Amino acid sequence: MRDKDQRYYQAQLNMQQCSRRGLFRGFWSGVNKSMQQSERRVCRPVPRPPTAADEATLKRLCNQCGLCVSACPQRVITLVNGLPxxxxxxxxxxxxxxxxxxxxxxxxxxSTQHTGALATMSGMCIRQMGASCQECVESCPHQAIALSLRGITIDKESCSGCGQCKVACPSSAIQMGMKS
Known part of the structure; x- marks a missing residue:
């Protein structure tokens, strides 16, 4: 016979059943919820460095030292209101x-690698005029851009918002907006 501890008697008094199946279900539902929350992309109000923490954590942790600004070889990071x-x-x-x-x-x-920005078509892609340009496709490090019959399509889930396609586009047809 198994020894019954105080938790067992407390559960019996509260008329709560605690089966082994219910216990594991409870554990796994917590694990699934935490995994879903970590996979969800963070919506940012402005483009941030790709590995920046969520906005609340960033505001709490950032000491406004500017080391990230001086470390950036592309010089695309600035401090605005003290945040990168x-x-x-x-x-x-x-x-x-x-x-x-x-x-x-x-x-x-x-652990996420996203700036919060999103590449969008906003101008006249020279592919629409019959040119065989694919500069944006070749420059995208995440393969988020695909050629279509007369233009391009951008996969919003794969786009990290780095802006490399915008810089590579000879007709300035790609602009950077914010993910919603």
Whole structure:
């Protein structure tokens, strides 16, 4: 006969049944919820370095030292209101990780690799005029851009928002917007 401890008697008094199946179901539902939350992409108000923590954590951890700004070889990181922000107007983020290595506060140490931006078609792609351009496709490190009959299609899930396609586009048909 098994020894019954205080938890068993407390469960019996509260009329709660605790089966082995229910116990494992409870454990696995917690694991599944935490996995779903970690897989969900963070919506950012502005483009951030690719491995930046979520906004609340970033605000709490960032000490506004500017080491990420000086470590960026592309010079696309600026401090706006004390927090790192990507300026993807004239250059792109190569996702090299130098900003992450320079950050001593772990504000740029998230496991996700996304800037919060999204490449969108906003102009006249020269493929629509019959040219055989595929500069944006070749420059995308995540294979998020595919050629279509008269233009391109951008996979929103694969796009990391680095802006390399925007810089490579000879007709400036790609712009960077924010993911919603």
């Amino acid at each position: 922000e990507l300026a993807l107007d004239a250059n792109s983020c190569t996702e090299c990780g130098e900003c992450q290595r320079a950050c001593s506060t772990l504000a740029l140490a998230a």
